[in-house]
Amino acid sequence: MGRRGQSITLSISDKDKAQLEQIATEQGMLWGDRPNISRLVEAIACRELLLGRNNDWSDDRILALQQAMRALTDTGQIDEVRMIANLLLERSELTLPLRSEIEHLLATPTIPWRSEVDQYIRRQQPFQLTYRDAADRPWAFTIRYAKITFREKRQYLECWCDETEGNQDLPQLQHNWNLRLDRIPAAAITSVRGQWHPGLDDLEVELHLLRGLAFAYESKTEDIANEWLTDSNPPVRRVVRKISNTFWFFREVLRYADDCVIVSPEGVRERFKQKLRSLFEQYEL
Numbered sequence: 001m002g003r004r005g006q007s008i009t010l011s012i013s014d015k016d017k018a019q020l021e022q023i024a025t026e027q028g029m030l031w032g033d034r035p036n037i038s039r040l041v042e043a044i045a046c047r048e049l050l051l052g053r054n055n056d057w058s059d060d061r062i063l064a065l066q067q068a069m070r071a072l073t074d075t076g077q078i079d080e081v082r083m084i085a086n087l088l089l090e091r092s093e094l095t096l097p098l099r100s101e102i103e104h105l106l107a108t109p110t111i112p113w114r115s116e117v118d119q120y121i122r123r124q125q126p127f128q129l130t131y132r133d134a135a136d137r138p139w140a141f142t143i144r145y146a147k148i149t150f151r152e153k154r155q156y157l158e159c160w161c162d163e164t165e166g167n168q169d170l171p172q173l174q175h176n177w178n179l180r181l182d183r184i185p186a187a188a189i190t191s192v193r194g195q196w197h198p199g200l201d202d203l204e205v206e207l208h209l210l211r212g213l214a215f216a217y218e219s220k221t222e223d224i225a226n227e228w229l230t231d232s233n234p235p236v237r238r239v240v241r242k243i244s245n246t247f248w249f250f251r252e253v254l255r256y257a258d259d260c261v262i263v264s265p266e267g268v269r270e271r272f273k274q275k276l277r278s279l280f281e282q283y284e285l
Contacts, residue, residue: 010037057093066098070150078114082106114181116189117157121146124196130188131179139166141177145197148181151248155181158244160197169246170267176200176244200244206263209237213259246271 012020017037024035029043043049065084072081085102088094094102120127120143131139146159157179164174204224209217214237219226225240243249250272253260262269 008041057091062088062091062093062098113184113189117146118148120189120191121148126192126194126196128190128192130185132183132185134183139163141179142192142194144194145199149178151178157181157184158200160200170203170271172203172267173201173244173246178245178247202242202244203265203268205241205243205249205265205268207239207241207253208261208263209239209256210234210259210261213237213256243268250275 010017020037020040021035024030024037024040027040027043027049029036029039031039040049065088069081069084072078072084082105085106088102089099089106117127117129119125126142126144128140128142131141133139140163141159142162143157143159144162146157149156149158157177159177159179160175161177162175167174167177169176208229211234214228214235217226217237217239219239220241222243223239223241225238227238229236229238246268249268253262253272262272
């Protein structure tokens with residue numbers, strides 16, 4: 001007669017029971033075709049399955065994986081992006097905004113023509129596409145440099161184009177466009193002759209950071225200077241950065257408007273002042 005095993009009673013919620021059954025199924029621990037929680041517990045006790053903590057990843061590791069996801073997205077390696085995204089979703093350390101961002105990314109279907117755009121970018125081959133703006137007006141762009149960027153939960157084709165008409169940025173930046181990927185119609189891409197542009201046009205801007213922001217600021221990859229002004233009291237941090245689009249730049253500055261001053265160039269500073277004037281008028285100040 002076989003030896004009967006000892007029985008134990010688990011006081012767990014239906015949700016936790018379902019989670020244990022899922023783990024048992026994933027590990028092939030079944031009774032017939034049903035998950036066997038007892039077999040799972042036994043495997044843990046016998047160290048057939050090793051347990052590890054799911055909340056001990058450092059912020060630096062999670063940030064590195066986020067940056068890897070964005071770099072892979074820029075180069076069109078979407079399968080690898082999804083692998084990292086799924087890995088991150090298994091962790092309990094994720095903040096709610098980051099978890100929501102990753103879940104949105106995974107829920108967004110891959111655009112059928114995305115691989116075609118990625119091939120043009122990798123080959124540095126100019127191409128032409130049609131685009132529909134927020135008012136559903138059609139545009140045609142001849143693109144001679146492009147990269148995929150992720151901003152505020154959306155993917156954009158950030159590109160240098162022959163066309164400047166309709167671009168309301170500063171004259172020095174009007175060849176640069178940010179096109180939402182979901183507004184590019186399918187089968188709207190064709191190759192064109194000519195040279196690939198070395199990159200987006202850019203401007204150097206100087207910022208002075210004040211008070212708490214001066215101490216909390218973390219240098220960005222586009223910064224070309226980051227230093228303390230020696231003759232200022234209270235302390236002021238001087239940052240010089242290259243920008244390719246004033247729209248996104250101003251959105252960042254407005255988040256820290258009290259502690260961030262645009263010093264130069266005058267064209268960028270004046271445009272930001274115009275934005276502030278319109279806010280004052282809007283709120284009747």
